[in-house]
Each structure stands twice: as structure tokens, then as C-alpha cells.
Amino acid sequence: MPKPAVPAAVPSPFRSKAEREHDRAEKREAVLLAAVRMFNARGYHAASLDDVAASLGVSKPTIYHYLGNKEQVLVECVNRGLSMLREAADTAAGAPGSGHDRLRAFLLRYACINMDDFGRCVIRTNEEVLSMDSAIRFRARKREIDDAVRGLIAEGVADGSIAPVDVRFASFALAGALNWPARWHDPDGPLSPEEVAEKLVDIALGGLTPRR
Amino acid sequence: MPKPAVPAAVPSPFRSKAEREHDRAEKREAVLLAAVRMFNARGYHAASLDDVAASLGVSKPTIYHYLGNKEQVLVECVNRGLSMLREAADTAAGAPGSGHDRLRAFLLRYACINMDDFGRCVIRTNEEVLSMDSAIRFRARKREIDDAVRGLIAEGVADGSIAPVDVRFASFALAGALNWPARWHDPDGPLSPEEVAEKLVDIALGGLTPRR
DNA sequence: CAATCAATATACCCATGAGTATAGAAAATA
DNA sequence: TATTTTCTATACTCATGGGTATATTGATTG
Numbered sequence A, B: 001m002p003k004p005a006v007p008a009a010v011p012s013p014f015r016s017k018a019e020r021e022h023d024r025a026e027k028r029e030a031v032l033l034a035a036v037r038m039f040n041a042r043g044y045h046a047a048s049l050d051d052v053a054a055s056l057g058v059s060k061p062t063i064y065h066y067l068g069n070k071e072q073v074l075v076e077c078v079n080r081g082l083s084m085l086r087e088a089a090d091t092a093a094g095a096p097g098s099g100h101d102r103l104r105a106f107l108l109r110y111a112c113i114n115m116d117d118f119g120r121c122v123i124r125t126n127e128e129v130l131s132m133d134s135a136i137r138f139r140a141r142k143r144e145i146d147d148a149v150r151g152l153i154a155e156g157v158a159d160g161s162i163a164p165v166d167v168r169f170a171s172f173a174l175a176g177a178l179n180w181p182a183r184w185h186d187p188d189g190p191l192s193p194e195e196v197a198e199k200l201v202d203i204a205l206g207g208l209t210p211r212r
Numbered sequence C: 001c002a003a004t005c006a007a008t009a010t011a012c013c014c015a016t017g018a019g020t021a022t023a024g025a026a027a028a029t030a
Numbered sequence D: 001t002a003t004t005t006t007c008t009a010t011a012c013t014c015a016t017g018g019g020t021a022t023a024t025t026g027a028t029t030g
Helices: A017-042 A049-056 A060-067 A070-093 A099-114 A117-124 A132-159 A167-179 A193-206 B017-042 B049-056 B060-067 B070-093 B099-113 B117-124 B132-159 B167-179 B193-206
Strands: none
Touching: A017 A049, A017 A060, A017 A070, A017 A117, A049 A060, A060 A070, A070 A099, A070 A117, A070 A132, A099 A117, A099 A132, A099 A167, A099 A193, A132 A167, A167 A193, A167 B167, A167 B193, A193 B167, B017 B049, B017 B060, B017 B070, B017 B117, B049 B060, B060 B070, B070 B099, B070 B117, B070 B132, B099 B117, B099 B132, B099 B167, B099 B193, B132 B167, B167 B193
16 A cells, blocks of 8 residues: 655754754854955954944854954955965965976966955955964964965976076065055956956066066 | 465364254154154054153154154154155156166165155054044155056056056065064064065065975 | 243043843743 | 853043144244
């Protein structure tokens, strides 16, 4: 005898444990994004947590519930950006091709990250606003990225695909040229990050002096 | 009959009107310098006028006596830097030589200014911290400098001394590379601004791609 | 000498904003 | 159903710091 058919599933308002955890992670994410945008738009000190909360239609304790105090929020934003950069650096280190080609690929990604919410935050955050401890960790992580850039340049110089430049100053020059969009690029403007990245990288690598 | 000799002048503790005005100007200058250094070291919001006053061994009302409110202080600091840049731009515009040479000379000066107290302040000040009015004026003055850079690049492209680059992106790339020292250069470190400027300008203009 | 002005300090006011104590609602668990 | 946990808001505390009212001192000027 056939079992009676199970009635069609109704979308359940009751959430499983996994769903609840997912919800929580999603909210946390939204708070972080709202915060980083506020920090980028107004600067860390001028961006109040009340404003961040208001931009999400919640109240300040909600932010503390999900993320902790203001500096912890900033540190997490900055760490997001740094992780993206770190990943790009690792990818570049393991890629095939000449030093020049790998550097170029890395720089394109580097520039794009600097136009992303979290990447901008890395550039715009100065160590002075952080506690001593956080500042030290921040500096160390930035230093890793810088070392990766220098490594790529040095390899390019070694294999002849990059001119014999002073590696340190070359990394400063490149970093400056590609960090600057964090200040001026408008995500809602007509220029896509990829477009900007490509133009800037071409100029930074090629220079302005004519080749004949 | 000879007049009786005038006795030797004694250093007078009484100050003439001109001397008093000079004193005042000097004090005003000292306040401005103390302020810009504090702003550069801690960032505008984190730098309190109490701290600025304390660093001179005076009290807060003294700052108001000489300079006005906090934003006026910042605006004057920024204007100092902008005036230096403006002067450099005018000099470059009236100089002889190819576009490339004039651009190079200007950039050397530009980079040095960015490592000066007031120049750093121009770079490190974001419009968001200023009132609407000041921000508009600030942007306009920066735009003038940027236009000057673009003019020099365009002239270089026209006379063949600069490669046919996209003028706008070239100016962004150069500005970025040469603004960046405002963040990392340590005036008390071993690298002189002139040295840094020269190395960076050479790399920015020459690029990293080898020439054969 | 009187009146005034310049320069500076003390002591205050007040807004902002970080951070928290507390409470209540809803859901989960026992 | 009772209890605990999660989530969120209201309503506070408190420090910081911009800005000012007022007093004081000393020099300048009429």
C-alpha cells in the first residue's frame, strides 16, 4: 500500500543552525563593508560608529556585537585588503614567465586591489591612527608585500627583462604610482579599475622618455 | 667746536614698531610650523591644538590669537605648500628647453616640496576634512598644478621629447610616484630629499622596461 | 599719568563620539 | 513550559578637544 504523499515543501521561516550561522556571517560582512566605506569616505577619525550603524539602519551596539571596538573594525578592514595583496603576491611568485611579465601581472592586480574598498583602506590608513601593537603588525604585513615587489623586480633585473634599476627606489616609484588611485579613483565614475590599472602600469613600466 | 660724542649704543630692550611687527610675524610662523608638523605626524583629527600649543610651551588661546581656528590653521598650511608648487610650475612654464627637460626639472622640485613640511601637508590632507568652501578652493588649486604637469607633458609629446603617452594617466602616474614620499620619507633619515627626488624622477621618466 | 592695546593665561562651556549597562524580544534548548 | 542564548535598542557615562569669556601684565601712546 503506497504511503500517503508528502505535501509540497513550504518555504520554512524556521532556520537551521547552519543557516543561522550563515546569517550571522552575512550580517557581520555587511557591517564590515559599511564601516570600510565610511572610513574611506570620511577618514577613520571623522567616521563615527554611530554613522556606520545608521547607514545600515541599526544602532551602535550592533556593531560591537559583531565586530568589537572601532580599532578592531579598522584592523579587520585593513587585514582584508592585506590578505588580497598577499594572495596576489603569492600568485605572482609562483607564476611562470620572465620577471618583467610576472611583475606586470602582479602590478595589474595590485592596482585593482587599491581601487577596491578594502584595498583603499590599506592605503588610506596611516599607522599613526593604530595602537602600537597593531601598527607594528600592519607595517610588517605591508613590508611583506613590498618585499614581494622588490623580489619580482630583482628577478627581472637578473634575467634581463627589467633595466638595471635601483630596486628599492623602483619599488617606491611603482607603489606610489599604483597606490595613488586609492585617493582619486571614483568607483562610480566612467573608468573601470581594470582600465586604470592597465594604463598606469603601462606608463609606470614604460616610462615617458621616448624609445627609439 | 666739536659736538660732544654720542655714547656707544647700548643694546636696547625697547623694541621699535618694525621690530614688534617682525616679532609677531616670527611667532606666527613658529605656530604655523608647529601645527603643520603635528598635523603631519598625527593626522589632522588626531592632532589637537592643545598639543600644538604645548609643543611651543604656550596655551591654546595663543594659537587663536595668531592664526584663528583649527581649520584656518590647516588651510594656511596647505596654502603654503600649494604656493610653493605653484611657483615651481610657473618657473617650469617659463623655462627654456625641451618639454622633457622642463618636465624633469619641475618634477625634481615637485618631489622635494612633497618632502617639505608644508608640501607633505598638501598631500596628506584630504578634502573630506575641509569645509565645503575650503575643499573647493583646495581642489581648484591642486587642479592648477595638475594642469601645469599635463601641459608640460603635452608639450614634450608635441616636440617629440616625450613618448606619445596618454597625458592624463601619465600625470596621475607621475603624481603618484612623487607624492608617495610624503608618506614614507623620513626627514631625519639618511636619504636627502634631493637624492630621493632624483632617483624617483629618473625611474618614473625612464621606466623599468629595458632600452636596447 | 591715564587710557589703551597687545599678548598671554586660566578656567570654563559644550558638542561629539567611543564605549557600556541594561532591558526586552525572539528563538533555541532542555 | 522554563531557561538560556542571541540579537538588538534605549539610554546612559565619560573623555577629549574645539572654541571662548575673562583676567592679567606690560608696553605704547596721548
